[in-house]
Amino acid sequence: MATRVRPSSKRCAVIGGSGFLGRHLVERLVDRGYTVSVFDIRQAYELPGVTFHLGDLCDKQALLSALKEVSVVFHCASPAPGSDDRSLFQRVNVDGTRTVIQACLEAGVQKLVLTSSASVVFEGTDIKNGKEDLPYAKKPIDYYTATKIQQEKLVLEACSKEKGFLTVAIRPHGIFGPRDPQLVPILVDSARRGKMKFIIGDGSNLVDFTYVENVVHGHILAAEHLKADSPLCAQAYHITNDEPVRFWDFMSQVLVGLGYSAPRLHLPYALVYGLSLLLWLITLVLRPLVQIKPTFTPMRVALAGTHHYYSCARAKQDLGYRPPVSLQEAITRTVESYPHLRQGA
Ligand SMILES: NC(=O)C1=CN([C@@H]2O[C@H](COP(=O)(O)OP(=O)(O)OC[C@H]3O[C@@H](n4cnc5c(N)ncnc54)[C@H](OP(=O)(O)O)[C@@H]3O)[C@@H](O)[C@H]2O)C=CC1
Numbered sequence: 336m337a338t339r340v341r342p343s344s345k346r347c348a349v350i351g352g353s354g355f356l357g358r359h360l361v362e363r364l365v366d367r368g369y370t371v372s373v374f375d376i377r378q379a380y381e382l383p384g385v386t387f388h389l390g391d392l393c394d395k396q397a398l399l400s401a402l403k404e405v406s407v408v409f410h411c412a413s414p415a416p417g418s419d420d421r422s423l424f425q426r427v428n429v430d431g432t433r434t435v436i437q438a439c440l441e442a443g444v445q446k447l448v449l450t451s452s453a454s455v456v457f458e459g460t461d462i463k464n465g466k467e468d469l470p471y472a473k474k475p476i477d478y479y480t481a482t483k484i485q486q487e488k489l490v491l492e493a494c495s496k497e498k499g500f501l502t503v504a505i506r507p508h509g510i511f512g513p514r515d516p517q518l519v520p521i522l523v524d525s526a527r528r529g530k531m532k533f534i535i536g537d538g539s540n541l542v543d544f545t546y547v548e549n550v551v552h553g554h555i556l557a558a559e560h561l562k563a564d565s566p567l568c569a570q571a572y573h574i575t576n577d578e579p580v581r582f583w584d585f586m587s588q589v590l591v592g593l594g595y596s597a598p599r600l601h602l603p604y605a606l607v608y609g610l611s612l613l614l615w616l617i618t619l620v621l622r623p624l625v626q627i628k629p630t631f632t633p634m635r636v637a638l639a640g641t642h643h644y645y646s647c648a649r650a651k652q653d654l655g656y657r658p659p660v661s662l663q664e665a666i667t668r669t670v671e672s673y674p675h676l677r678q679g680a
């Protein structure tokens with residue numbers, strides 16, 4: 336009878352390891368002595384000690400070859416939140432995550448750490464110091480969020496001590512840092528097109544922005560603390576910088592740091608939200624004729640004009656989590672990492 340080789344606990348796979356968060360996670364795992372397999376639809380870099388497996392996570396056979404002798408899987412792949420492609424989100428985040436779980440079970444993986452999102456509870460209205468026991472959003476703000484909810488449920492429900500398969504979900508919020516393709520580039524693009532003159536609402540709304548290395552730290556703590564007798568099994572954990580900041584102060588600091596002017600003029604939230612909805616409807620109607628990508632989508636306006644910050648007390652208690660990099664240091668490092676996005680560059 337063939338004996339199954341017991342996977343080393345230092346052998347892991349990162350699904351989505353070519354992406355922004357995934358690559359930072361891979362780099363940290365390698366520093367900590369892990370052997371890492373990356374599974375992604377693209378290869379973005381090369382790193383000693385890292386093996387790349389290219390494929391779509393909806394393809395179980397492709398996944399299985401990447402998960403051989405792997406004990407921990409980090410699943411941080413997703414289509415970009417800005418995409419409006421409902422069927423893509425369903426296929427990758429929901430059906431694909433089912434496939435990931437199935438492949439993990441077949442390959443004898445012991446732990447699955449999902450990158451979920453704090454937004455799974457966000458409906459476009461204020462959340463102040465939200466805890467993990469808030470109900471999932473009944474009316475999620477977009478397809479991305481709707482499928483992140485389903486994805487998280489699938490992963491947490493798959494946790495089985497009997498099968499020796501343990502799962503946990505990390506819920507970061509507003510990840511930023513070097514190489515982020517989203518937050519800073521979108522902000523700078525909007526500034527360059529003269530669209531960052533206005534503050535939506537009175538500007539007092541508090542939001543979590545989380546430095547990518549802190550998010551990585553939360554993932555690794557979760558993987559290392561996840562044991563059959565630990566409270567982590569089938570739980571979700573907010574991972575933030577634990578320093579909520581005024582949304583518009585954060586944006587202004589990044590903009591000014593890169594040489595652009597901070598927004599100053601105020602516009603009423605309800606007006607901008609209403610206009611963004613109208614614009615969204617117009618783009619839907621015109622879609623067969625012309626593709627328009629509005630800057631101020633209803634989702635972005637809701638995120639820019641409401642409070643949404645979350646408690647990470649549960650992560651502190653169960654994981655011993657403390658954000659290693661402060662918000663100020665994180666902003667400084669981020670601004671320095673984008674010389675090509677500076678005003679005039
Ligand atoms: N960025 C943020 O502020 C937040 C992100 N999250 C979550 O964190 C995770 C990582 O996000 P982030 O690093 O920003 O995203 P990225 O888009 O940078 O990384 C995701 C990676 O997954 C890849 N991928 C997409 N679809 C598939 C597929 N079908 N099979 C294999 N690989 C695939 C992407 O390839 P390609 O680029 O070619 O699509 C990309 O390399 C996501 O799950 C996201 O939902 C949660 C909270 C906040």
Ligand SMILES: CC(C)CCC[C@@H](C)[C@H]1CC[C@H]2C3=C(CC[C@]12C)[C@@]1(C)CCC(=O)C[C@@H]1CC3
Nearest residue numbers: 416452454509517518521522525630635638639
């Ligand atoms: C044009 C401006 C009003 C806004 C520019 C910045 C935005 C691009 C970002 C501000 C908050 C960010 C955010 C996300 C994406 C980028 C922002 C909208 C997420 C939607 C990414 C995926 C998640 O899981 C939740 C994030 C919330 C915050």
